Amino acid sequence: MRKITVGLLIFTAGWGLGWYTHQAAGPVVSSRPVVPVLPNNAEPEAPAAPGRVDDLAGLLQRHEFEAALERYETLQLQAGEVAVAEARAKILAHARRLIAARDFSPAEQLLQLFLVAAYRDVEARILLASAYRGQEDLYAAIDQLYEAGGYAYRPATLQRITGRIRSIVAELARSLAHSNDQNALLALYQHLTRMEPGHAAWFMGLATAQLALDDREAARRSLLLVAQDPDVGAQAQAMLAELSPALPERQDTASPLAVTEVTGIPLQRSGNHFIVDARPAEAHSLRLLIDTGASLTILTPAALEQRGIRYQNTGRSRIFNTANGPVRAPVYRLDALSVGDWQVNQLEIGVLELGGSGIDGLLGMNFLSHFQFFIDQNKALLRLAP
Known part of the structure; x- marks a missing residue:
């Protein structure tokens, strides 16, 4: 079987089996690349000393969620950290009360609106997963938990997320098997x-x-x-x-x-992530962090300039969500990119800074989805199959 995959496959749209609106060949967490977030920004701490947030509680009680979130966004822009933390606590506490009362649909609405303003909020995503599970949308619940796991870094939080994923998958698999x-x-x-x-x-x-x-x-x-x-x-x-x-x-x-088909490619550990050597056509090797939450492979401008990488400008750009908010960046096309003996031709990449992360970019799903792959964490190997 050939190991050279010609052409570009970003994601095949549609599950055909009701995996709500996400891709079968890639991560459901997003159709956008997700840039790793530094721990000090990824998971908010508990609120500071309480302060007064005018009218927010009343708006929440009246289910005026859009107005409540407008107030929250205003606080983000104009108020201090204590006021923003207090507002966040009020919103999440109200969502918990709705879930406890089995008012899952309003809880979902509130949390979705909140995540527009605070998309990296781990606790909000865990709560949204609970709202989905309460509505028996187990696929969506799994999605949210995986996305929460992508932003979490505390071991206890990661363990809690993993436990919930395992529980929901077991429930869903039993139902499908039945x-x-x-x-x-x-x-x-x-x-x-x-x-x-x-x-x-x-x-x-x-x-x-x-x-x-x-x-x-x-x-x-x-x-x-x-x-x-x-x-x-x-x-x-x-x-x-x-x-x-x-x-x-x-x-x-x-x-x-x-x-x-199962040759192991050496990986380097970086916290909870792994870095792999990748090689563009006729260029020096790159250190790319494997990111299954990124739909598009990412390279930094410095990597393009310093490694002699040949590319074509597609004339297009995309919005990438980073630790500092959404950033528009250009999309280029590489002749080829190889990892070990496995190669994808005509691979599109996003080009943006990754905040001095010490890597040359992210290896995203538009490369990985061409293959079956298993990350052997015990031996720190990437195993690929056709």
Whole structure:
């Protein structure tokens, strides 16, 4: 199987199975690149000493949410940190009361409006996930929790988010299995492996769904990705052994699949993230942070200038959400970008500063979605398959 992927695939629109409005081949958290946020900005601390925020409580009680959020945005621009923190606390407390009263739809409306003004607010996204779950929109709840996890950094918060994701996925998978909806299970696990490529259990779920749909070769590729995992590796290898007699043609040594599809590419840890070496066509190597929340690969202006990278200006620009707010930046096109032996041709990139982060950019889903991939966190390896 060729490892050179020609052309550009940003995201295939539509799930076809009701994964509300998000992409099957990429992260549901956003159709926009998400630039990593420094910890001191990512997760707001508890409010400071209380102050008076005129009329906000009354607006919330009357469900005048748009007016309440206009007041909040005015405070962001004109008031001090204490007043803004108090207003935030009032808004989130009101959302909690609505959820406790099972008034999920108003809670959703309030939190969506609040997140327009404070899109990186972790607690608001966790609450919005609860509102979605209360309305039995489990797909949307999972989405919000993954996005919250992208902005959180405290271990206790990350653990809480992870626990909720696992619980909701288990509930959703049981429901789909009970109705024997194997196509929906396949779509669910395809999505989860892209949202959380370091969680081997999602690949086992994917392989099980693929086998249920009699796609043995796809199941084999999924299992090979996690065959060395300490938690599920033994089970994956047992399933592979059962599959081997059914796939004798794959034992042909001329097939590149048996040798190269799970080659591990070394990664460097950076906190909760991983950095990988990437190579543009006829240029020096780049250090890119793997970001499954970014739909578009990002390079810094310095990387373009200093590494001798050839590119084409598309004449287009996009809005990128950064730690300092939305930024418009140009979109260029690279002839090719390679990670290990895997290459994507004609790859579009955004070009913007990443705030002295010490990396050359972000490796986004418009590269990664061309492949199946598993981040082996135990061995710090990126495993790719066709």
